[in-house]
Amino acid sequence: MTTTAATAIHPARVHPSSVVEDGAVLGHNVEIGPFCHIGSKVKLGDNVQVMSHVVIMGNTTIGERSVVFPNAVLGCAPQNVHYKGEDTELIIGAGCTIREGVTMHPGMPDFGGKTTVGDNSMFLAYSHVAHDCHVGSNVILSNNVMLAGHVSIGDRVIMGGGAAVHQFTRIGHHAFIGGLAAVSNDVIPYGMLNGNPGVLMGLNIIGMQRSGFDKASIHAVRRAYKTIFDTTTPIRENIARVREQSDLNSAVADIVSFIDAESERALSSPARGKRG
Structure with a gap:
């Protein structure tokens, strides 16, 4: 001042x-x-x-x-x-x-x-x-x-026009929310969510590239995403598998920490209606 x-x-x-x-x-x-x-x-x-x-x-x-x-x-x-x-x-x-x-x-x-x-x-x-x-x-x-x-919004989040976020919801850093999306559950860092109700549609790879993430980090996040949202086993078991990796990438560690944190809301996933 x-x-x-x-x-x-x-x-x-x-x-x-x-x-x-x-x-x-x-x-x-x-x-x-x-x-x-x-x-x-x-x-x-x-x-x-x-x-x-x-x-x-x-x-x-x-x-x-x-x-x-x-x-x-x-x-x-x-x-x-x-x-x-x-x-x-x-x-x-x-x-x-x-x-x-x-x-x-x-x-x-x-x-x-x-x-x-x-x-x-x-x-x-x-x-x-x-x-x-x-x-x-x-x-x-x-x-x-x-x-x-x-509502909590992390750094470098982009939200499309008309998107609406439910109270107490968290959106992790570098996430992308599509236009008119209804965000009623938490969105992981780097996640890309669209639709009503909102569904994870993948990862915001372009956002990561623009922020300077190297290929190794991007590939690590992709692998973690596939593991976490493997529909053959519960998400919490999948998270435990990722957490136990000895060489946990820092970008992946951000996703794990986000999911581990206390929250009022469930976790958005790629499968409509699936809850964390």
Whole structure:
């Protein structure tokens, strides 16, 4: 955030039609366009750009270099009947792009009170991040993607337009979710899910290649995928077989750790209706 000296050199530029409540903290070189409303507890990092007709309220922090497009609404009360006005948080990282009509809500007090978004993520028009979600870095939520409360999204996940995620669901890093998919169960790292109900359709190999994974890692993940979802034996037995490998590849170890972790949801699989 800004210092007094920085403010003097690069003051924030606020359009005269906008309201910035007393107490809001604006970093240097912040630009706020016309007809915006910035609440008293909002903190905007250096070089944040807020376009027209944006509402940012509550205890909301937006990291440096992020851009908020018109009609986004960030930090207003969660859509939860149990919310009673508690001082919870919405924390958005640096370099994020938040397009038209996006909504993001702070957390609920009984679940840690924080909704978090990592760095360099992109939220396309009318996507929604509900209370207590935790979204990683370099994530893309396409138009109209809907995250229910308590959803966890790993780094470098890409979600196609109109996809919807059930509350408490986890999506592992480097996963790809197809457009209009209904995600009601956890999706392993590197998984590719499509359909309603959502079904694993393979691995996001292109995403792994773009992230610099070598051929050995990709082949190891492919072998592990075939073993884990071998329909002749239960998934838990298959996981045990993979876990016992003496030369467990780090990418495969991520999948095993993801499945081993406690979760409210079952595990998405290639077979429709099969549960982990």
